[in-house]
Amino acid sequence: xxxxxxxxxxxxxxxxILYKSSSDTLDYQPLYQESFVLIKANSLEAAKAxxxxxxxxxxxxxxxxxxxxxxxxxQQVIDVNSVLDDEFDSCxxxxxxxxxxxxxxxxxxxxxxxxxxxxx
Numbered sequence: 586x587x588x589x590x591x592x593x594x595x596x597x598x599x600x601x602i603l604y605k606s607s608s609d610t611l612d613y614q615p616l617y618q619e620s621f622v623l624i625k626a627n628s629l630e631a632a633k634a635x636x637x638x639x640x641x642x643x644x645x646x647x648x649x650x651x652x653x654x655x656x657x658x659x660q661q662v663i664d665v666n667s668v669l670d671d672e673f674d675s676c677x678x679x680x681x682x683x684x685x686x687x688x689x690x691x692x693x694x695x696x697x698x699x700x701x702x703x704x705x
Contacts, residue, residue, distance in 0.1 A: 598624045599683035600636035601663040604643065610653045617660065621683065624665070633665045 604618040622639060626632035640659035649655050669681045687693055694700045 595625045595627055597668045598626055598629065598632035598636075598665055599668050600624050600632065600639070600665045601683075602636060602640045602643075603660040603663050604640070604657050605660040607656050607658070608653050613653070618657070619663070623668070623682070629665065629667070633662070636662050636665050 600622045602620045602622055604620065606616045606618075607613070622636065624632045624635050624639070626635055637659075640662055644656070644658045646654055646656040664685070666683065668683060
């Protein structure tokens with residue numbers, strides 16, 4: 586008798602992926618991008634593997650307006666976790682997908698350009 590295959594349903598996970606820009610220009614200052622990516626997987630482990638693969642596949646190079654080559658590449662997968670509410674079909678506006686906590690607002694403010702109206 587064959588064992589029945591376990592049919593796990595897929596769930597949604599939120600991956601926080603950090604990318605870094607680089608250039609061969611001597612005075613280039615790297616820029617970082619934090620992306621929140623929705624992943625569908627059978628388990629947290631599978632979601633982590635998918636997030637890593639996704640981040641690696643997002644590497645891109647291009648010439649900017651000054652003719653300099655800019656490369657965006659995966660810096661690190663910061664976190665992967667289940668979304669807080671994955672019932673998207675019946676959701677209203679304002680559904681929480683992911684939350685995280687911090688203690689130092691000044692540190693957050695120092696790297697979040699939208700809080701200081703910084704133009705990128």
